[in-house]
Amino acid sequence: MITNMLNMGGYALFVWSAYIFSFVFCLFLYIRVKNDLTQHEREFLSKLKFMPYKKLNAIRSRKIVRTVLAKKG
């Protein structure tokens, strides 16, 4: 029964290729975008980390700074 399901009535090569190609491509884009986001979040945090205390205090109330700082604890 499982072999029949996988065989797709003789169209297995076409059906599975289409699904595998689509999902590998989707996964590739997801990983790339996620890594890119993590890298830029890190870069933003490191800039804040090495910022003089006075300047950091001045921008601490900004929404984006608050969100990034809150996310990273």
Place this chain on the structure above:
Amino acid sequence: MFKLLNPSNTFSFINTIIKHFTSLLIIILPIGLIYSLWISPVDYLQGDSVRIMYVHVPSAWLSLSCYAFIGLSSVISFLFKNKNFYLINKSLAPLGLMFTIIAIVTGSLWGQPTWGAWWAWDARLTSMLVLAFFYFFIILTYKLIPNFELSNKLASFVAIIGLINLPVIKFSVDWWPTLHQPASINITSSTTIHASMLLPLLLMFAALSIYSVLIFLMKYKTEILKIKTKGLNRL
């Protein structure tokens, strides 16, 4: 209204939306896959090869939707000089290109057992290839031109020109004799697809739409962070 869409206002909501949409995707995608790969009936003419439709059609719809959004936001950004729309365009373009490529490749994999050909230079297939080129040019413009203003203006200009291609894709099967079948799902007239096939199609469309929103939000957030990091450098 544009103030509400300001990156500073939307940034804090993005994390929450990403979390909820990820949970939704984890629920809907397996259901869609089970329906489309096993539960949905076999077509009397095409056999199991019809199952390719459940990734091919939603991908094609999403590639056209992304382009329509890019085109529309390019027009708005030209009219109102709002930089936020440029960020939206930049975030949507890779997603649109990916769905266009998926639609072309899965269409080719469906075409071989159905038409006996991987590719034909007919109106629908060629206009989809042209759409992929438009996406490619938009992404290339952002990558190759370092000047923010210039790259945005050029990309928006290319996007607006490419809008002409959208009705060509949609009506190509009606205007010219093509190998590609006419639309089975119509908003204005009756749908010719059976409910047992329509359900998995809509489930897969929902899953891929949620995935698109996720990718768009992550990319949009990255673009905002890039700008804000540059801003910190200037402090």
